Amino acid sequence: MVAYLVRRLAYGFLTVLGVLLLLFVLFFTVTEPEDIARKALGERVPPEAIAQWIVNHGYDKPAVLNTEHAVTDVKRYSDTLLFEHYRRMLTFDFGRSDADDAPISGRLLAGIGPSLGLTVPLFTLGLLVGLALALFVAFFRETYIDRSVLVLCMLAMSVAALLYIIGGQYLVGLLLKWFPISGYDPDPSVVARFLALPVLIGVLTGFGGDVRFYRTIFLEETGRDYVRTARAKGAGDMRVMVRHVLRNALIPVLTNIVMAIPFLFTGVLLLESFFGIPGLGAVTVEAIQGNDFSTLRTMVYIGALLFITGQILTDVSYTLADPRIRLK
Numbered sequence: 001m002v003a004y005l006v007r008r009l010a011y012g013f014l015t016v017l018g019v020l021l022l023l024f025v026l027f028f029t030v031t032e033p034e035d036i037a038r039k040a041l042g043e044r045v046p047p048e049a050i051a052q053w054i055v056n057h058g059y060d061k062p063a064v065l066n067t068e069h070a071v072t073d074v075k076r077y078s079d080t081l082l083f084e085h086y087r088r089m090l091t092f093d094f095g096r097s098d099a100d101d102a103p104i105s106g107r108l109l110a111g112i113g114p115s116l117g118l119t120v121p122l123f124t125l126g127l128l129v130g131l132a133l134a135l136f137v138a139f140f141r142e143t144y145i146d147r148s149v150l151v152l153c154m155l156a157m158s159v160a161a162l163l164y165i166i167g168g169q170y171l172v173g174l175l176l177k178w179f180p181i182s183g184y185d186p187d188p189s190v191v192a193r194f195l196a197l198p199v200l201i202g203v204l205t206g207f208g209g210d211v212r213f214y215r216t217i218f219l220e221e222t223g224r225d226y227v228r229t230a231r232a233k234g235a236g237d238m239r240v241m242v243r244h245v246l247r248n249a250l251i252p253v254l255t256n257i258v259m260a261i262p263f264l265f266t267g268v269l270l271l272e273s274f275f276g277i278p279g280l281g282a283v284t285v286e287a288i289q290g291n292d293f294s295t296l297r298t299m300v301y302i303g304a305l306l307f308i309t310g311q312i313l314t315d316v317s318y319t320l321a322d323p324r325i326r327l328k
Contacts, residue, residue, distance in 0.1 A: 008315065012308045017086075019304040024085050027297050033059035039291035040098045057098065057294075058084060089301050099292040107283055107295070108302075112265060114184060115279030118195055118272065119264040122202040127257065129203060130210030131246075137211070138218035139241050149211065156208030165274045168201045182276040198271040210256075217252050221245045258314045263306060 036059065037050040054060050061081050062068075069076040077083060088095055094104035137149045173181035179197040221227065222245055230240050265280065272281035280299070287295040 005312075005316070008312050012312060015308055016090075016305060020086055020089055020301065023089075023297055023300060024082055027293055028063055028081050028085070031293070036098060036291070036293050057096070089298075094298045095294055097287075097292050098294045099287075099290045104295050104298050108280065108298075111278060111280040111283045113186070113279075114277050115268075115272070115281060116264060117191065118198060118202075118277055118279060119268060121195065122199045122268070123260060123264055125199060126203045126206050126210060129207055130214055131253070133207070134211045134214030134218055135241055135246065138215050138222065138245070141219060141222070150215075153208035153211050156204065157212075161205045161270055164201050164205050165270060168197055168204075169274070172197055172200075182274065184275075184277045194275075194277070198268075198275045198277065202268065202271055213256065214249075214253065217249045218245055221249045224248070254317045255314055258317050259307075259310045261310065261313070263303070263310075265302075265306060 033054045034050060037053045037057075038045065041049060041053055059081070061079060061084065063081050066076050066079045069079065087093070092105070094108070096103055097107070133149065137146045140146050169181045172178050180194055181197075184194050185191055218241070222241075226248070227240055227245065268279075269281040269285055271277065272279045273285045276282075283295065284299045286292070287299065
């Protein structure tokens with residue numbers, strides 16, 4: 001298992017290097033430093049200000065090869081945008097924002113708390129609702145209850161997430177006045193009121209797909225030989241569903257769960273933007289709207305890094321769920 005993890009970590013590191021190379025091509029070879037400076041400062045800024053901005057942000061270096069240094073000089077390769085890009089990302093020294101020169105690391109640290117405050121209850125509640133409802137409809141399979149829930153799931157999946165947000169803000173926030181329409185206060189005594197509505201809307205948005213996915217898994221397991229054996233021994237249907245079907249269906253369920261956990265740290269773009277939650281999702285949206293290439297590059301890199309980490313954690317979780325699986 002140790003050899004497998006070392007090999008997977010090595011493959012993951014090579015993948016990270018490839019992602020960084022792709023980011024470099026997208027942000028440094030397709031877009032010129034002058035264009036980044038104009039988008040940050042404005043189109044009517046004098047050329048002197050643009051040139052100074054490029055120097056201050058380190059965009060004045062050659063892209064891949066610095067021909068000003070000799071062939072034997074290490075600065076020929078290290079004093080470049082490519083080397084600086086890899087050095088900053090691999091050491092998590094993300095530098096400063098192109099929009100307002102604020103430290104990107106500080107912005108990430110400030111946004112991780114609100115993002116986790118939203119995504120953790122959203123993920124937990126959505127998982128519990130999805131699994132419980134999927135077990136329920138699988139128990140009443142091929143009945144009017146099963147068909148009614150499937151129709152409800154299809155309707156839920158057919159509605160755009162934006163409509164859930166606008167409708168929830170209007171109905172629950174404006175008409176019923178149960179929760180604030182938007183805003184965020186980190187005070188523990190009131191923070192739940194600001195997060196309740198986006199969490200509820202997030203659960204409603206995703207429950208249709210989750211229930212159909214988990215239901216398919218559970219129905220496939222109910223046809224296995226061990227289920228018929230358990231029923232032949234006198235086990236009740238509910239006991240079979242909970243103690244046998246759910247347990248043996250953990251592999252695909254864990255795949256869905258573990259792959260979603262790393263992205264809890266990147267926030268939910270739509271919910272954070274519409275509800276005014278200053279999380280990492282809002283940071284990403286602001287970077288896109290403000291042409292903040294350095295912050296956007298950092299967020300894409302963090303998302304890719306978390307995805308690769310999720311892949312490795314998924315493989316490890318298989319051995320915990322099923323003792324028959326061995327990592328080799």
